[in-house]
Amino acid sequence: MLGKIGTYLAVGLLKFLALLPYGLVARFGDGLGWLLYQIPSSRKRVVHTNLRLCFPEWDDAERERVAGRHFRHAVRSYVERSYQWFGSARTIEKLVVVDSEIDLEDPDLPPTILLGYHFVAIEAASVAINHALKRRCGSLYQPFSNRDLDRIASEARGRFNAEMVSKSDSARAVIRMLRNRQPVMLGADMDYGLRNSAFVPFFGVPACTLTSTARLAATAPAQIIVFVGEVLPHYKGYRLKVFKPWADYPSGDDVADARRMNAVLEDLVRTMPEQYYWVHKRFKTRPPGEPGFY
Template sequence: MSRLFIALLWLLHWLPLSVLSRIGEGFGLLLYALVGRRRRIVKTNLSNCFPDLDEDGLHRLTRAHFRMLGRSFLERGLQWWAPRERLERLVHLHGAEHVRRLLDEGTPVILMVPHFVGLDMGGLAISMHFDVVNIYARQSNKVIDRWLYHGRSRFGHQILLPRDESIRSVVREMKAGRPFFYLPDMDHGRKDSVFVPFFGIQAATITGLPRFARMAKAKVVPVSSRFLPGGQGYEITLGEPWADYPSGDLEADVACMNARIEAMVRPMPEQYYWVHRRFKTRPEGERGFY
């Protein structure tokens, strides 16, 4: 089945993006109808993070999210096989000068990448301009794992470290001039996490970002990945480096990160990865969300 899906993605990647994106949105609506458990997770997340939404608004935002999710699955073939020339026409990268300036100054860089559905396209765009270090979680499905790894390493000289690799290895690569492509906004349980607000909800959040920034004396650059409508492509924005971060107060720094991610999500909430159980770990004595 995995090989059939890969073959389908290969066939679809030849289509114009204006056609492929519509097929992807249709696929997302099919997922919305079929995957009831994930649909309920999305609705639970959205209803808690956007309490002002009425039932109709919640329904529309949930469907919009699944349309974007469907696109993210089917447009992955572009990341894996489209020639560089086509990708350069489709992917619009803004703010690369911020990273280039820091690297030219000899300052280590952490690319802070929230889980937008287009994050892999963002990673691809960045890899066409910079050699980065990334933490890669091997997939249990070897066929999918092979192509995910290929997509993240096909341009430049990227370093993908296993999840259990030493923190010192990441810091060493940053100090050698490689930006660190880091995804810090998923619920990984209580270990190395603190509870800080995310959309007003206490969320278990890993403390890695301020810890890495302190150890490497690195600047944090936020990365926003947006799917544009129809055949317009993708907009990847590298923001201004964060000033005065980290502050030295670990919990305050993690809370600051969540607040800044929330500000990035609000303009395009349908493109955040709401199928993840972001609030599955609860403070002691608090009832679970899911």
């Protein structure tokens, strides 16, 4: 756990890296990820466990290949926070290709929940979509336990006119923002525990999945638009993909809506399995009586 001095040294390093050419920093992160993958660790075991559960049809060689590439992507994503947190608007515009099926600058955009799935480029995608909207946008986040780092990260993430909202304070704030026609970004594909959740399949494995997204959409009411960040090959930056609004959502069945959310995510994961956030313990919470995986 970083102390105050360690926090400011780490942030200072990120600010320094933001001054260097992106390709150099990306290659450094890639190499560091390769090196760390050679060392046995609990996170490496989590990655292999998740891949074994979600892709039982893969042989050991395929799982090892994807796990190694993912670890490099994951470590790279932390190094590249240098640009995502401290890069200028011009830097973000140069690094992120925006591929949107909606007009992000539409002044008549209805109340909208921007649902971001946790691929390794979600940080870059969140900053880019907030910049592209050209309006104040709410952004839910999970606070860091380190208060100094949390404050610095919140300021960095909110520098393009984002209203940062801690998940612990989110429900009323989200409804207020949506009713004011202020878009809200949130992620709902991680294991946040049993509260406001249901067990629905994710690659055939019961996964503790939030049902609150559908209820927020119904209460506002608001449309759901998925966005995804992709790391481009050859150290060329990122692609922000924004999809059309979901039809017939919410359906009135929270469990069915959570199942739909996971099904959409599965389709996206299959297009770039090495870039989904497998270092997260997605199946940490188990149904009553089931043993843990980790």
